Structures are given as C-alpha cells and as structure tokens.
Amino acid sequence: MLSRLGAWVKEFRLVFLLFAVIPMATGSIVAYNYYPGQFSVSYFILSLIAIVLLHAGTIAFNDFFDYWTGADRINKERTPFTGGTGLLIDGTLKPAHVLVAGSLCFLLCITIGMYIVLTRSPIVFLFGVVGVGLGAFYTAPPLKLAYRLLGEITWFLSFPLTALGALFTQAPPASLAALGGMADVVVTTVVVMLPAAFLGTAGFFVLEFPDYNADRVAKKLGVVVLLGKRKTISMYVLTCVLAYLSIIAAVAFQYLPVSGLTALITIPLFGWVWTGLKKFLETPVRLVPYIVVGAGAIYLSCAIVMVALFFG
Template identity: 25%
Template sequence: MRTKIETSGPARGTNPIAPWIQAVRVQFVPPSFLPVTLAAAIAWARYDVFDPFAFLLVFIGVTVHHFGLNMLDDVLDYLHAVDRAWGDEKNPYTGGSGVLTEGLLTVNELRGGVAVCYGITVAIWIWLALLKGWPVLVIGAVGILSSIFYTVPPVKFAYRGFGELGLLVNFGPVLVMGSYYVQRQTFGVEPLIVSLVPGFLMWSMIVINEIPDYEEDRRSGKMNLVARFGRRAGVVLYQAGLLCAFGILAGSVIVGAAPPGILLGLLALPTAIQSVRILNEHYLDRLKVIPANIAIIKVYLITGVALIVGYLVHGVTGW
C-alpha cells in the first residue's frame, strides 16, 4: 500500500469536466433525489396535490447539495489522511472519489466546488421558504448543517460513530418530510413511516462502504461504527438495515399505513439477499466485496423507483 501526497500540479487529463463528474460521485446521488420524488408522489397520490415548480426546486437543491457534501467529505477525509492510501486494491465504491489522491483536482479547487454547491443550495432553500413558509428553513438548516458537520471539526460526527444514524435520518425522514411539506405545507405520519425505508437502505449503503476502509479509517481516527466494532459487526449492521427497510415496507402495507402498490419494492429482495451472501463470504477482501457494493446501489434504486411507481399506481387506480 502506497501513500500519495498532493503536489503543486495536478495530473490533469484532456477533459476538464471529467474530474468534476468523478468528484461529485453521481452514482451515490439517487439517495437524495429519489426520497424527494417519493414524497411528491405520496402528496399527489393521497391528496391530489403537486406543485411542479416547487418540486423542481427541491430536486435541484438536494442534488446540488449532495454534490457539495460528497466533495466536502473528500476534502476533509483527505486532509485527515483518511483517503490518501491508494494502490491496486482500491475499491471504487469506497474511500472517496479519488480526485485528490490521483492529483486530478487540488484541495482549493474542490473547496471552491463545495462553496458553489452550498451557495446554490442555500439560495434555493431561502426561495422555497419564501414560497412555502418558514418550516422549510428549519428543515433545510437541519440538512445543510448536519451535512457540513458530518466531517467538519469540531463536531465531525462521522468520526464519532454517529455518521450512520445521521445519514439514516437525513436521507430518510428529513428529505421525505421536507419535500412533502413543500407540496402540502403540513406533515404526515404516512410519509414519515415510508421515509424509513430509504433511510435504512442508506444506512446499509454507508455501512457496507465502510467495511473495506476499516484499516484506513482506524489509522486516521475516523471511528465510525465499523471502525469501532469491527468488520464482522459491520456485516450484522448491514443486514439489520436491510431487514428494517424491507420490514417497514411490508409492515406499512399490512397495517394499512401505505397502499399495496409499494410492495413492488420487494422486487429488490433477491438482489439484497445476494449482497448479503457476497458480503458474508468476502467482507475481509476489499475487491471481492465490490459486487456487494454494486448490489446495494441496485437495491436502493429498485426499491426507490418501485415505491414511487407504487404510489403513482395508487393515485391513478386507487389500489
């Protein structure tokens, strides 16, 4: 394992846009825009309410915010020497985007990108608050501040074993309830319950991404749950997140809190089971676990889209 220290001149390619696409980690952004789309689908299906302009603002805001969060996480982890280890055993789904360790962008350039993204996010949230009311400011403040202090000192709760819970709450209830409020100017029990499905899937996604980084995280002091309790515990936490997500999905239908159509989300179960099998067999091998990293992304996408489709079907058919 080698260590690469940033030099004064980044090793740029011919495409100036490519490093930025890599930096924002597009593959991890659906956990932002799918929950807000789900919330809008719930509001429309249940109450025939849909404000397309407000939805577009929320969609853009959370997506750009996630871009900024990913870049901020990269900068702070790099400065704390979390992501400076690189080599042939790099798992592309863990350890940051790699634009800093590969010399594609400098820390200052990435900081500039963070500032632009957060500036756009704040502007959109103020606009939405003017349109929909002050609670939008509160919800936005929770999301923005928690994303900043995910890795920023002195809080940096991702380093203290609270990052997983923070992501569960923010990428579940905060996003869904915030988007739902923008549509209806009120909150509801149903979107809160359903929001826990993407929330727990996000929990599992972050946990499985921490497992290959166990050694590096411990050395750098990033004491997330996996670094604290070990990779085997991470496997258990991953499975627990999946169990909670699919249990809540099915349970919400059984108790009548959500329409039967969202059971389409169970189509992701075979892929989820496959990811558990791979992780159990290869959790000590950062390369052989890659198919499990890919699988949880598929699980999230299938489940998220299925939930949205389920509500749209309910809105059209009443089923």
C-alpha cells in the same frame, strides 16, 4: 489523466447523487396524493435542484476533509466507490478547488432554499438548516459527524427529513393549527420512507468495509471500526430485515398499497451482497460487484415503493 469535465463528474459521484432524489421524490408524491390541488411543478424542480446541490456539496466536503485528515491519503484499498475519488490524491483536482466547489454548492442550495422559504413555506427553513448543517459538518470540523459514530445516524435521518422538507414545500401549513392537522400525512411520509432509510443505511455499512483499515488509523469512527467486520455483517442483515418488515407493516397499516410488496423481490439481491461480505471479509476491495448490485437493489426497491405510492 481525466479531462477537466470528466474529473468533476467523477468528483461529484453522480451515481450517489441519485440517493438524494429518492426521499425528495417520495415526499413530493405523498404531497400530491393528499393535496393534488396545491402541487407545484416549479417548486418540485426547485426542490430537486436544491437537494442535489446539497448532496453535491456534502460529497465535495467529504472528499476534501477526508483528504485533509489523511483518511483517504493512507487508504490502500480504494475502490471506485470508496476511499474518496482519488482525484486529490493523484493531483487531478486541487484540494482548494474542491473545497470552493463544495462551498458554492451549499451557497446555491441555501439561496434556492431561502427563495422557497420566503415564497412558499417558512417551515422549510428548519429542514434546510438541519440539512445543510448535517451535510456540511458530516466530515468538516468542528463536528466531524462521520468521525464520531454519527455518520450512519446522519445518513438514516436524511431520508425522512428530506421527504418531510419536500412535503412541506408542496403543502405549506398556514398556521400551527394547520400543521397539527397534517399529522396523518406527516406519519405517512415518515413510514413510507423507512424502507429507503434502512436499505440506504445497510448499503452504507457495505461501503465502510473497504475503508476499514484506513478509517481505523485515521480515527474515523464508524460502525465497522467500532464493532468490527463480523458484527457489522450482522448489523447489515438486521437493517435489511427491518427494511422489509417496514414495507410489510406499511402495507398492513395501509400506508402503502399492496403493490408495494413487490419490493420484496429484491431480497435475494441483498442476500447475495451478504454472501459477498462473508466471502471477502479480509479482501474487501473485491466487494465492488456486490456494492454495484446492492446499490441497484436499493434503487429498484425505492422505485417500486414510489410507483406503488403514486399509482396506488
């Protein structure tokens, strides 16, 4: 049995919490590049805490509601990264406690967000409402976005939305006219986030493979259940291609410096994941090494883009 602290660390899946930091940090870097005099370290830290809490709440809700609907309870192909944490299945944590913990994360996130709205940037309220709504109702009723083919779309959109929220936290427009004058920086923020959004979505597809049988029985409609495994592999390749094309386009149109092309060195890593998907199509529990490498490739690609953006 895990210790109580170890169980909660596993519940919140710290390795996945890092994904929340990527768009927040990227949006903050863009804000610093355009408005260095307005950049606030204290608001950066508050934004970081808020987005981590939002993601933690989403993870806890996802674990609870997938257990509640039965998707995780019937999953016989669970891995360390898919099929839920297993902590509710084996009784290490109580479902009610996980639900309360997730709710508390959302509450703390909202509290910090409202402080930012009231003291820094009212426009952040819109991004906060959307972010909390998408996170809370990712698996929770009545929307159950992940059960209605909206999980992948929600995940993709979370990247540019989080980055824009971070941008406006650091560079709050004084008026609607001022907001209109920020068109260039808004476009820059979205463009430089596209590689992370595409690669993150490609990684999302991989994570769905081990859950295919359980999701199909539980009627959790994702891309793999809808299209089948083989067609989803094609979707994975397409999404990776779009990610790297977006990097090249961002450099070509000078949204990223030329050093951003260094991220292309990760292409072989995603190619290796592709070979794993084909090789273990019918035994997806053996995809764990490929999931690890894929996640590492995403982090490395995003880190290269952020460093290029910051120093470029």
